[in-house]
Structure formats: structure tokens, C-alpha cells
Amino acid sequence: MNRVQVATKSKVYDVCIKAGLRHLIGDAVKKVTEPVSSVLVITDTDVAPLYLDDVVLSFKNEYPVYTEVIQSGEASKSFSVYEQVMTKALESSLDRKSLIIALGGGVVGDLAGFVAATYMRGIRFIQVPTTLLAHDSSVGGKVAINHPLGKNMVGSFHQPESVLYDTEMLYSLPVKEWRSGFAEVMKHGFIRDLSFLNWLQEIKVIEEMPIEQLNTLLEKSISIKAEIVTVDEKESGIRAHLNFGHTLGHAIESD
Numbered sequence: 001m002n003r004v005q006v007a008t009k010s011k012v013y014d015v016c017i018k019a020g021l022r023h024l025i026g027d028a029v030k031k032v033t034e035p036v037s038s039v040l041v042i043t044d045t046d047v048a049p050l051y052l053d054d055v056v057l058s059f060k061n062e063y064p065v066y067t068e069v070i071q072s073g074e075a076s077k078s079f080s081v082y083e084q085v086m087t088k089a090l091e092s093s094l095d096r097k098s099l100i101i102a103l104g105g106g107v108v109g110d111l112a113g114f115v116a117a118t119y120m121r122g123i124r125f126i127q128v129p130t131t132l133l134a135h136d137s138s139v140g141g142k143v144a145i146n147h148p149l150g151k152n153m154v155g156s157f158h159q160p161e162s163v164l165y166d167t168e169m170l171y172s173l174p175v176k177e178w179r180s181g182f183a184e185v186m187k188h189g190f191i192r193d194l195s196f197l198n199w200l201q202e203i204k205v206i207e208e209m210p211i212e213q214l215n216t217l218l219e220k221s222i223s224i225k226a227e228i229v230t231v232d233e234k235e236s237g238i239r240a241h242l243n244f245g246h247t248l249g250h251a252i253e254s255d
């Protein structure tokens, strides 16, 4: 298991990176947080058919496990989908001891994290990232939905109890998602570590990378993010470096 500690002022937690971890989420939950009363797993329509059953089965019927599947894609970071998930949480009678699991990429992580930050004024959640990009979005506690007038404009800082990263799941990603995520890995090299950046430039086909190498890459890239959010959790200074390239990127995407 590769492991990175994230030590923010509000919470200290681990990012655990391991092939096959999705089958062990139920056991891992017991190790990383206080006992829970029930669980709501939030995922999307692309991820659900691939991995939702594995995660639900990992809880071995020890407590009620509810699921909510949102439409995949950025459009789901919206007020209407936020309301849909909140309704599911209320109908499932989640209480202050309930736990939300965000099983998916950055869209699911940001939305589910914001639901966790605001349901009953804040309950615990665990990030289970399934994209390469989500090695960035699942760490550091920024959670948000979009407003028609701006991306990520409605959100909060709410740290997860843990990030449980099963790298096996990345191998079902479309090539374009590997590339999108790799850009965030390169970003960490650019802003912090030239030797890491040089090592990355030697990788020929990212989506064919052996899993051991992928685990090492993620550990290194997440360590860089962890170092930054440890000293500046709420982006009052150096955390802004993590936005490297984003202003221009968002402008190109919205064109």
C-alpha cells in the first residue's frame, strides 16, 4: 500500500493507494473513522455499472448502505442534482453519524463532498476516486457545485475522513480522461518538483503504465498537493499555485 498523510488544521487523514482497494472499503471505513450508523454511496452512471456492486458488497450488510447514481458529466454539479442527492439522504434518514462515500471522478467528489459539508450542517465523507484527475480533486477538501454564472462558485472546505484510491479502477478510463488527469500530474511537477517533471516526460503511453509505476506516480503527485494544503488549507497564499494554468484552461473550455 502506498500512503500519503494530509495534515491540515481541520483534519489529519491518509490517502491510501492500492490495487483492489474497492473490495476492502467496508473494512477500511472502520479503521479510518468512528463507527457509522449508515452509508450513502454516491456515484455516476458510467462508474455504477463497473464498480458500485463491489463497493456495496464490501460492507457485508453490517449497516444500511444506500446508493444514489447521478448522471455522469460536469452538468451534474448543479443545484438540481444537489437537491436530488439531498432528497435521497433525507429519504434514507441519514443522521449525524452517517457516512457519505464519493465513488467517482472529480464531479462526484465535488458534489458528494458538498452534500456531506451541508447535510445536517456537515457529516463525514470518504473519497473513493476513480479517475486520474481525481488524485487532485479528492485531496484538500475543496468541494463545490457550479452556478450558471460561474464554475465552483457555491462550495465549502470540508476535508474527507480518508481518500481510498483503488488504482485498478483507472484502467477502464477512456484515453481522453487519462490525458486530462495527467495534465494535473504535470502541473504538480511544474509548480514544485523539476526532477518529477523530467521523470514524467519519459512516460510514453500513460494509459498503459504498469500499476506499480502508477501507484508511485500518484504517491508523488499527491505528496506535492498534500504539502501545499498542509501549510495553506483555505487558499490564502501558496495554495493558489495549485491553480497553475487553470485561468487560461477554464477560458479555453468555456469558449
Ligand SMILES: NC(=O)c1ccc[n+]([C@@H]2O[C@H](COP(=O)([O-])OP(=O)(O)OC[C@H]3O[C@@H](n4cnc5c(N)ncnc54)[C@H](O)[C@@H]3O)[C@@H](O)[C@H]2O)c1
Binding pocket: 044, 045, 046, 047, 050, 072, 073, 074, 077, 104, 105, 106, 107, 108, 110, 130, 131, 132, 133, 134, 136, 137, 138, 139, 140, 141, 142, 143, 152, 169, 170, 171, 172, 173, 174, 177, 180
Ligand atoms: N475539488 C478540487 O480541488 C478539484 C480539483 C480539480 C478538479 N476538480 C473538479 O473535478 C471535475 C473533473 O473531474 P474528472 O476529470 O474526474 O471528471 P468526471 O468526474 O466527469 O469523470 C470523467 C468521466 O469519466 C467517467 N469515469 C469516472 N471514473 C471512471 C472509470 N474508472 N472508468 C470509466 N469511466 C470513468 C465519468 O463517469 C465521466 O464520464 C471538475 O468538475 C473540476 O472542477 C476539483
